Amino acid sequence: MKPIEILTTTGIGLPHANVDTDQLIPARFMKEPRSVGYGQFLLFDVRRDAHGAPSPDYPLNQPGADEAEVLVSRRNFGAGSSREAAVYALVDGGFRCVIAPSFGDIFASNAVNNGLLPAVVNEEDAERLLKALGEAAPVDVDLLEQRIRVGELEVAFTINPVWRTKLLNGWDDIDMTRQHEGDIDTFAATYAERFPWAQPYPGGTPLIGKG
Template sequence: MQPFRVLAATACPLPMANVDTDQLIPARFMSRPRSAGYGDFLLHDLRAGPDGAPLPDFPLNRPERAGAGILVARRNFGSGSSREAAAYALVDGGFRCVLAPSFGDIFSSNAVNNGLLPARLEETAAEALLGWLEAGGLEVVVDLEACTVSAGEQRWPFAVDPVWRTKLLNGWSDVDLTMSHAAAIEGFARVDQARRPWAWLPEGTGTG
């Protein structure tokens, strides 16, 4: 997974609350393999009309938002079902960060495990940023090291779980995070083996 430090990218406003995982990717598109990519189905039923044609006024369809890497939404983003495909759709659609006042817990965990930053902005900051984008602002800078978001002359702090921040900064999976404590784990094992030798199998003994 690619480390996330500072991201300067076009941002897309999505002034909606309670965007759930069923909206992020409708279930009927989840039968395809992960390797085929899910980006084309991101927010499909909101972005397209009944005939499947893109709705020109939907934020993600606007030409000036093409290639956006940051999505800005309102509270409770990623609520609903636990489908990891919602994170796949965002990542495959080119997004590396979602900024919102709050997120669904399972969505947030899935996002981090796929290299996507769920950054929590205060509601007033989110509204200010949405207003700036809807007035024509484009590039936003997300600094995970400083935990700040900058847009034009404005700057706001954001919050993210410290363990998730560590994983994203280093591009680590859960296994990588565990292995970063390898020396401490080995030290504990040595001390514990000396203190409780009866709890350890003799060296070279297999488990059958």
């Protein structure tokens, strides 16, 4: 995954609460292989009118929205089913950070595992950010200092410390485990010495029944 320290990019507001995973990617698109690019399915139904044409007043259809890497929304973003494809749609659509007062638990975990920063702000600050953004506008998201800046507005955000470490370094769960490789090797050697009978038989033949 690509590390995140400071994002200096374009942000866009999505002033809706309870944007769930079924909205983020409708189920019928999940049969498609990831290689087709899930970004084209992001919020597919809600950003179109009854005839299937893009709604010109929908935030993600506004001028400049295609350049946005930061999305600001309201509470309970990513609620609903556990489909990881909802995160794929955001990532494939170019987003690297979503800012909201709260997230669905599984969505947030999936986000971090795919390099997408779920930044938690309070509801008042979310409204201030939405107002400051208006349409697509420049934004800075500083994961090192856990600060968000839009023009003269600056607000703090929170994130699980372990998730912060993973995103700063571009690590997945295996990479996190490898940081303790020395301790793991020490434990394995000590355990083998204390419990030699529990180790695999070198020749691959079980010891049961041997005299």
